Every structure is written in C-alpha cells, then in structure tokens.
Amino acid sequence: MKIVKINKKNWAEGLDSLAGSYSLSGPVKENGYHNFKKLNKGELPDFDFLNTKLSSKSFVFPQSEVMLEYSLDETADDHHIMKEVKKDYSKRAVVGMRPCDAKALMLVKMNFDTADYQDPYWLNAFNATTFVGLACDNPESTCFCTSAGCGPYHEDGLDVLLSDAGDHYIAKALTQKGEELLSAAKWQESADASVMDKKKAEAEAQIASTVKTDQLKKKATLDLHSASFWDDIAFACINCGTCTYACPTCWCFDIQDETKGNKGIRMKNWDTCMSPLFTLHTTGHNPRGDKTQRVRQRFMHKLKYFVDKYDKGIMCVGCGRCIRQCPVNIDIRSICDKMNRYEPAEQSE
Amino acid sequence: MNNPYLPYPVRIDDIEIATEDKSLRTFKFVFLNEGDEEKFAYKAGQFAELSIPGVGEIPIGIASSPVEKGFVKFTVFKAGKVTSHLHNMKVGDVMGLRGPLGNWYPWDKLEGKNVFIIGGGFAFTTLRSSIKYMLDPANRAKFGGIHMVYGARSPGMILYRDELIEWEKRDDINIHLTIDREAPNWDYHVGLGPNIAEKVGPPGNDDTYAIACGPPIMIKFTLPVLEKLGYAKDHIILSLENRMKCGIGMCGRCNIGRELVCKDGPVFTLEELNLTPKEY
Ligand SMILES: Cc1cc2nc3c(=O)[nH]c(=O)nc-3n(C[C@H](O)[C@H](O)[C@H](O)COP(=O)(O)OP(=O)(O)OC[C@H]3O[C@@H](n4cnc5c(N)ncnc54)[C@H](O)[C@@H]3O)c2cc1C
Ligand code: SF4
Ligand code: SF4
Ligand code: FES
Numbered sequence: 335m336k337i338v339k340i341n342k343k344n345w346a347e348g349l350d351s352l353a354g355s356y357s358l359s360g361p362v363k364e365n366g367y368h369n370f371k372k373l374n375k376g377e378l379p380d381f382d383f384l385n386t387k388l389s390s391k392s393f394v395f396p397q398s399e400v401m402l403e404y405s406l407d408e409t410a411d412d413h414h415i416m417k418e419v420k421k422d423y424s425k426r427a428v429v430g431m432r433p434c435d436a437k438a439l440m441l442v443k444m445n446f447d448t449a450d451y452q453d454p455y456w457l458n459a460f461n462a463t464t465f466v467g468l469a470c471d472n473p474e475s476t477c478f479c480t481s482a483g484c485g486p487y488h489e490d491g492l493d494v495l496l497s498d499a500g501d502h503y504i505a506k507a508l509t510q511k512g513e514e515l516l517s518a519a520k521w522q523e524s525a526d527a528s529v530m531d532k533k534k535a536e537a538e539a540q541i542a543s544t545v546k547t548d549q550l551k552k553k554a555t556l557d558l559h560s561a562s563f564w565d566d567i568a569f570a571c572i573n574c575g576t577c578t579y580a581c582p583t584c585w586c587f588d589i590q591d592e593t594k595g596n597k598g599i600r601m602k603n604w605d606t607c608m609s610p611l612f613t614l615h616t617t618g619h620n621p622r623g624d625k626t627q628r629v630r631q632r633f634m635h636k637l638k639y640f641v642d643k644y645d646k647g648i649m650c651v652g653c654g655r656c657i658r659q660c661p662v663n664i665d666i667r668s669i670c671d672k673m674n675r676y677e678p679a680e681q682s683e
Numbered sequence: 684m685n686n687p688y689l690p691y692p693v694r695i696d697d698i699e700i701a702t703e704d705k706s707l708r709t710f711k712f713v714f715l716n717e718g719d720e721e722k723f724a725y726k727a728g729q730f731a732e733l734s735i736p737g738v739g740e741i742p743i744g745i746a747s748s749p750v751e752k753g754f755v756k757f758t759v760f761k762a763g764k765v766t767s768h769l770h771n772m773k774v775g776d777v778m779g780l781r782g783p784l785g786n787w788y789p790w791d792k793l794e795g796k797n798v799f800i801i802g803g804g805f806a807f808t809t810l811r812s813s814i815k816y817m818l819d820p821a822n823r824a825k826f827g828g829i830h831m832v833y834g835a836r837s838p839g840m841i842l843y844r845d846e847l848i849e850w851e852k853r854d855d856i857n858i859h860l861t862i863d864r865e866a867p868n869w870d871y872h873v874g875l876g877p878n879i880a881e882k883v884g885p886p887g888n889d890d891t892y893a894i895a896c897g898p899p900i901m902i903k904f905t906l907p908v909l910e911k912l913g914y915a916k917d918h919i920i921l922s923l924e925n926r927m928k929c930g931i932g933m934c935g936r937c938n939i940g941r942e943l944v945c946k947d948g949p950v951f952t953l954e955e956l957n958l959t960p961k962e963y
Contacts, residue, residue: 401688402688402689404736404737406736406737413777414692414735414736414776414777414778414779415692415715415736415777415779416689416690416692416734416736416779418686418689445932445933445935446933448932450931450932450946451687451931451932451933452684452685452687453687453688453933454684454685454686457684458684555940555941555958555959555960556958556959556960559940559960585933585935586934586935586936587928587929587933587934587935588928588934589688589739589740589928589929589934590739591736591737591738591739593737598736598737600688600736602688605934605935605936607935607936612926612936613925613926613936613937613962614926615924615925615926616762616763616766616926617762619899621925621939621961621962621963622962627962631938631962634940634960635935635938638941639938639940639941640941642941643941
C-alpha cells in the first residue's frame with residue numbers, strides 16, 4: 335500500500351478537501367483534556383495530546399444510541415409495533431485516534447459480528463468510517479501496549495497510519511478505504527517507508543511498562559476464580575465503573591425504553607459489570623452481588639474468559655486509561671501479573 | 684443485515700389463568716405478519732424475549748411445542764415491572780416477540796435414549812414443550828422410555844394440569860405428579876419432588892438422560908438424588924436463568940465464565956456447569 339508525505343503546510347487544505355466527501359472527527363481539547371469531537375468546517379484536529387480521556391469506541395458504540403422507535407397511540411395503524419429508526423451511515427472519518435483504540439475495535443468486533451448474529455448499529459457505523467491513526471512517539475508511563483498485543487505503530491483496525499515527522503506527516507495507507515481517503519485529500523507526494531520503520535522501532539523501545547500474559551491460557555478458570563487475591567484487589571474499589579466506560583475494549587450495554595407522550599424509543603446504553611443491577615435477578619438473588627465478585631468478573635473477562643474463548647490474546651490493548659482514571663489506583667498490570675503467575679497451591683499472595 | 688433487536692409483531696390471542704393463585708398466566712400469541720411464524724422456527728428448550736414497547740423485554744421459555752402450529756405460548760409468573768404489565772394486558776393487544784433464542788435440549792443426542800424429566804414449581808414451561816414434542820406421533824418412536832416427576836405446592840399450582848392428567852393415562856409415558864402436602868381428592872403422590880424422584884426414577888445408565896428444571900432449592904436436592912440413581916454428570920441436563928437483555932450474546936451480563944447463558948445456554952449439562960464459576 336502507498337506511503338505518502340504530507341507537508342504540514344498542506345494539512346489544512348487536505349482536510350478541507352476531505353470535508354467535501356467525509357464528515358470529519360478528531361481530538362479536540364476542551365475543559366483541560368482531549369476528546370473526540372465532530373470537526374466544524376475549517377477546524378483542525380489537535381494532535382497535542384498523549385491520549386484522549388475517553389477512547390474512540392463511541393464512533394461505533396455510542397454511550398447512548400437509539401435503536402428502535404414505537405408509537406403507543408392506539409389510533410395509529412402501527413401502534414405498539416417496533417420500527418427501525420432511519421440512520422445516517424454516510425461516509426465519515428476519524429482523524430487522529432491512537433493505534434490502541436483501533437486494535438480495540440478489532441477485539442470488540444468479535445463480540446458484535448458473530449456467525450449467528452450481527453449488531454447492525456455497530457457494524458454499519460464501523461463500515462461507514464475510515465479510521466486514521468496517529469502513531470505514538472511519546473508514550474505515557476501507563477502505556478503497556480507492546481505486551482498487550484498492540485503497539486505505538488500498530489496497524490490492526492486502522493485504514494491509515496500517520497506518523498509525525500516534524501514539518502511533515504508520513505501517512506501509510508493500510509486498506510482500500512485508506513487509499514481512497516489519501517486520494518480524496520490529494521496527498522500524493524511519495525515518502526520513504528524506512529523512516530516510518532525506524533520511528534516505529536524507536537517508539538516501541540520507549541514503552542517501559544509491560545505485563546506478562548503467557549501463562550493465562552494454561553491456568554484453570556476455576557483455580558483463578560477461587561484465587562485468594564480477589565478480596566485484596568477489590569478492597570479499595572468503589573464500583574464507580576469509570577474503568578469500564580473509559581476502556582476501549584469494554585462493550586457491555588443495557589437496553590431501555592424511553593417514552594414521551596405517545597411516542598417512544600428503544601435505546602442501547604453503555605452499562606458496567608461494576609454495577610450490582612447489571613446481574614440482579616427479579617427474585618432478589620444476585621449472582622455477582624458482592625463487590626469482589628464484580629471486580630473479579632472484570633479482570634477474569636479480560637484476562638481469562640476472553641483469552642480462552644477467542645484465542646486472540648487478552649481483551650486489553652494496554653492503553654492505560656483504567657489505570658490513570660481509577661480514583662483508587664487499581665492497576666490492571668499488577669493484577670494481570672498476579673493471575674499469570676498464580677499457582678493454586680499458594681495459599682496467599 | 685438482519686436486525687436481531689427488532690421483534691416480530693404479535694397479537695395476544697388468548698390468556699389463561701394457569702394457577703389457582705393467579706400468579707401465572709399462559710399467553711398465546713399469533714404473528715401479525717405472514718412468514719414470521721416460519722422464521723420463528725424453534726426447538727423445545729429455547730426461549731424468546733417478550734417485548735412490550737415502552738415497558739421492556741423479558742426472557743421467557745417457550746411453553747408451546749414445535750409440533751404445535753399457528754401460535755406460540757408462554758407461561759409467565761408475575762414478578763416485577765414487565766411481567767406485571769403483561770398480566771394486565773388483554774386479548775387483542777399487540778406487542779413484540781424476539782427469538783427464538785439460546786440452545787435447546789440436545790434432541791439429537793436424546794434420540795434412542797430414555798428420558799427422565801424432573802420439574803418443580805413453574806419452571807415447567809420448556810419441559811411441557813419437550814414432552815409434547817416427544818409424544819407427537821411423528822417423534823414418539825425416536826425415544827425410549829419417558830419418565831416424569833413434577834412437583835408443585837398444591838394441586839392448583841400444577842401448570843398444564845388437564846393436559847398432564849390426560850398424559851398420565853397414556854401407556855407410553857410414565858408420569859408422577861406430586862404435591863407438597865395432602866389435599867382432598869388428590870390421587871397422586873404427596874411429598875417433595877426430589878424424594879419422589881428417588882423412589883420412582885429410572886436408574887441412570889449410558890442410555891438414560893435426566894432433564895431437571897426448577898427453583899434453585901429443588902435443583903439442589905435433586906442432584907444428589909440423580910447421583911444416587913447412577914446418573915453421570917454428562918447425563919444430567921439443566922436449564923439456567925440469569926438476568927438478560929440482548930439474548931444474543933452481546934450485552935455481556937448473563938455470563939458464567941466464558942459461557943453466555945443466553946447464547947451458549949440456557950441448557951447445560953452438569954458436567955459443563957462444574958467447569959464454570961457458579962455465577963447463576
Ligand atoms: C432463559 C430464561 C427463561 C425464563 N423463563 C421463564 C418462564 O417461562 N416463565 C417466567 O415466568 N419467567 C421466566 N424467566 C424469568 C423472567 O425472565 C423474569 O421473571 C422476568 O425477566 C422478570 O421481569 P420483570 O420485568 O417482571 O422484573 P423486574 O425485576 O421488574 O425487571 C425486569 C426489567 O426491568 C428493568 N428494570 C427493573 N428495575 C430496573 C432498575 N432499577 N434499573 C434499570 N432497569 C430496571 C430492566 O429492564 C429489567 O431487565 C426466565 C428467565 C430466563 C433467563
Ligand atoms: S475505576 Fe477503579 S474504583 Fe472505579 S470501578 Fe474501576 S477499579 Fe473500581
Ligand atoms: S483494560 Fe485498561 S489498559 Fe486495558 S484497554 Fe481497557 S482501559 Fe486500556
Ligand atoms: S443477555 Fe446479553 S449477553 Fe446474554
């Protein structure tokens with residue numbers, strides 16, 4: 335696939351040409367941190383960030399999304415019949431997401447795109463989007479992507495990978511969609527691929543934080559589940575759910591109806607395994623009624639159940655958001671290592 | 684792309700009070716659109732999401748049987764928000780039905796085998812579907828002996844009572860009905876289901892499978908009985924209930940370990956369950 339050089343002087347102009355055929359989104363700084371926003375005409379994505387506060391999962395999995403609509407008006411022919419809502423799936427591009435967020439999309443896709451069922455909301459949005467990544471040359475201390483199946487120049491899930499080379503970007507098209515975007519922006523000056531390879535090696539060498547995952551698959555689920563360390567890990571957790579909302583690989587959701595007058599909508603909303611309501615039975619019985627059980631579910635899902643189910647590594651790309659944003663400093667890296675070295679014979683950790 | 688969240692529109696065709704305390708009603712639905720019934724083709728043991736616009740969706744086992752055509756039936760216990768709303772709905776009301784969902788009793792594996800069914804309380808819905816299916820003239824020869832123990836608090840709490848009493852008269856199924864305490868005009872067993880199962884149940888062997896559905900307490904006392912009767916763990920089949928939303932393995936709440944109860948279940952063997960965390 336082609337690699338081009340984009341002189342920063344031509345950046346705004348290129349994005350402007352893109353705006354004709356794509357709706358553009360990118361990182362923007364607001365209230366002191368960066369998040370993804372739809373870019374207004376002429377507005378440029380702000381690349382002066384380490385990582386965005388929230389991941390870019392909301393482009394395909396919004397925090398709240400309308401799925402269906404209905405009328406309760408008994409005089410209407412179709413009252414009480416659920417209808418699909420009209421959705422706009424015209425071409426759009428996200429410019430400047432980190433490679434870890436893109437890799438996360440590929441993990442989450444395994445949940446929403448299965449042999450038996452396909453979630454049309456997730457997939458239509460995914461197919462409509464061109465993902466333009468921005469490689470990381472300055473990782474944070476909490477980044478451990480290289481040992482989580484990802485990396486600062488990782489390409490999986492991206493259509494274009496951009497690397498900042500001072501007065502210009504190097505852009506590598508990774509898919510047909512990516513090539514089309516580069517052409518639409520009229521970025522065509524050819525570039526030297528070896529520059530990107532060199533920068534990639536340098537960036538990877540900078541990631542100092544790692545996790546060990548090589549033993550997870552071999553461990554027995556029930557051994558890990560009954561390990562003695564869970565109470566200790568969960569002790570400080572306040573079940574706020576921040577870790578799950580911030581995480582690019584967390585996909586759990588709730589379904590709720592909202593009615594106003596005679597009209598209503600059925601919504602899909604982010605949910606969190608940290609909430610006791612998530613699993614509460616109507617009888618009052620709750621299979622994960624204790625905090626420890628919920629904290630254990632989060633880590634067992636990411637580091638054991640997912641590993642066993644898909645054989646595609648852990649359900650974590652090492653972005654470090656949960657570590658930075660947890661109010662009580664719960665750190666998935668130390669938990670992963672604990673699980674990876676756990677031997678049931680050990681009575682305590 | 685098929686939208687798995689979009690329910691088929693259905694109309695309530697009939698409502699029957701199923702137990703003397705009126706806490707259970709059986710709802711008969713017909714599909715509004717031609718072709719939807721065929722798309723809803725199901726197997727005994729599966730469930731569906733009953734979908735009431737503006738109220739919500741609930742997972743309910745399919746009580747009608749694949750051999751019954753023209754309608755689908757569900758028997759629903761009045762428990763919380765959606766079930767209470769449903770209990771107040773009337774014949775003719777329109778709502779939605781999403782499914783069929785989940786796996787089913789292992790009908791391929793059960794062919795040529797004896798089947799011992801143990802039910803308790805109102806968790807008899809998919810068992811009713813299963814017996815109806817096995818007793819169908821087209822299917823009966825595919826199975827060996829069919830044995831059943833069904834226990835309820837009192838005669839009036841037995842679901843599908845008239846039908847069961849009809850079946851009881853047949854000689855190709857061995858039915859044992861039981862109630863917890865003596866009651867007038869009751870000609871069948873008295874005693875808790877698991878105790879009766881221990882007395883009348885066929886012995887476990889390679890060619891005999893047990894299917895048990897009931898409240899957790901009944902299952903708890905039934906498992907040791909089945910073990911005593913000689914059933915191996917992979918010959919004991921159970922059906923789980925967990926809180927659900929999507930029913931298609933995506934929303935993430937119903938899991939027991941890596942298994943999703945809504946998609947990989949609700950039917951599991953005891954052997955399979957023993958390998959997963961007890962989060963149900
Ligand atoms: C596979 C399976 C088969 C089943 N088969 C049967 C059967 O054949 N017959 C039967 O009677 N039952 C059956 N059940 C149980 C049945 O699904 C529950 O009894 C039913 O879901 C209860 O619904 P409810 O609305 O009445 O209860 P509620 O507890 O009121 O709530 C149910 C729903 O209301 C909403 N809700 C309530 N409170 C809140 C809150 N605080 N915040 C957010 N949302 C809330 C949620 O959407 C929730 O899912 C089965 C369950 C499963 C899993
Ligand atoms: S962010 Fe921290 S405190 Fe909040 S739920 Fe996650 S682990 Fe618990
Ligand atoms: S678990 Fe934490 S580090 Fe891993 S992808 Fe999610 S937020 Fe990032
Ligand atoms: S109910 Fe959504 S995953 Fe099972």
